[in-house]
Amino acid sequence: MATLNRSVVLARRPDGNPVEADFAVQSAELTPLADGQFVCRNHFVSLDAGFRKWMNEGAGDEVLPAMALGEPVMGLVLSEVVESRNADYAVGTWLMARFAWQEYSVSDGSDFIARLPGELEFPPSAYMGVLGDTGMSAYFGMTELGVPEPGETVLISGAGGGVGSIAGQIAKMRGAHTVGIVGNADKGRWIVETLGYDAAVIRGDNLLAEIAEVCPNGVDLYFDNVGGPLLETAIDVMNHRGRLVLCGAVSGYGDEKPAPGPRNMFEVVTKELSIQGFMTHFRHERYDEAREQLAAWMREGKLISPEHRLQGIDSVARAYADLFAGRNYGKTVVEL
């Protein structure tokens, strides 16, 4: 096993959307394992917009402490145990874990870890995307909270990203008319042709009119990955007793202070809207069920999982910047 470990560290706190120069790659020697520890080879890094929040000074909360300058950046990785002094983690076990962006991680099992099945039926990176936190967020958001009915209109922001690309397909399977909000026309064509959305609209000044055109019956369910002005627009186009499922708010992760909320909250009252947020993290006990259902849909050819994949630890920073610049089509991963 290699003794040198390369890690992506937080070189400076991002100002707004992260850029490559916010990160640096550093090397350090791996130290010998203590009793109870095991070392994992991280095969894939998952790039997740939500981790941006903990890059801000003082952003620690019950989920994660704020990331420290000069320290490895925390994220989700797909790992294989390669050496172990912990009887619960045998060599060869595959894990999806909240470890840092590095080639090797040492753990004592107290980290946030989900074990993968003994035999991997799908390519390993699928367990980071469609069968990982990303796909499960779409699954819980659509099947437990949003629950679209046949014929309803579902509007999804960040529709061509990791979560949005799966959420749209699940809504379509349930018989909904699905409309995705994306950042540009190319991605709009892609979500219709590749993911099966019924229509795409482009975020920008003309968004309200574009939504009105492709949602002639209004919107019954809004699945939000972006927040900010898009949430306000969504409230405007919701039908009476519409549901809003808040999965994320990527447009505000770079803000030092929370941005002002939607100005049209009184419409929540007059239209009797329901708004519910959720964290996949708090549904740990349902991960096996979610993974099994998502896998079944993949086996049946009903669900695809496109990836924006880069190679090597030196590409991790670029991949993360791509996600915030909207250059990702589907789930963003780096193969180490």
Ligand SMILES: NC(=O)c1ccc[n+]([C@@H]2O[C@H](COP(=O)([O-])OP(=O)(O)OC[C@H]3O[C@@H](n4cnc5c(N)ncnc54)[C@H](OP(=O)(O)O)[C@@H]3O)[C@@H](O)[C@H]2O)c1
């Ligand atoms: N609740 C949970 O448990 C949970 C779990 C996982 C993820 N999430 C959330 O799900 C959302 C999607 O996460 P992801 O990691 O899969 O990312 P992603 O959807 O792959 O990428 C984010 C997309 O959002 C759009 N975007 C990025 N920056 C933006 C900005 N400043 N303003 C407006 N749009 C912007 C871009 O698409 P366009 O340019 O095409 O618009 C980009 O492709 C995030 O909000 C994340 O926090 C929540």
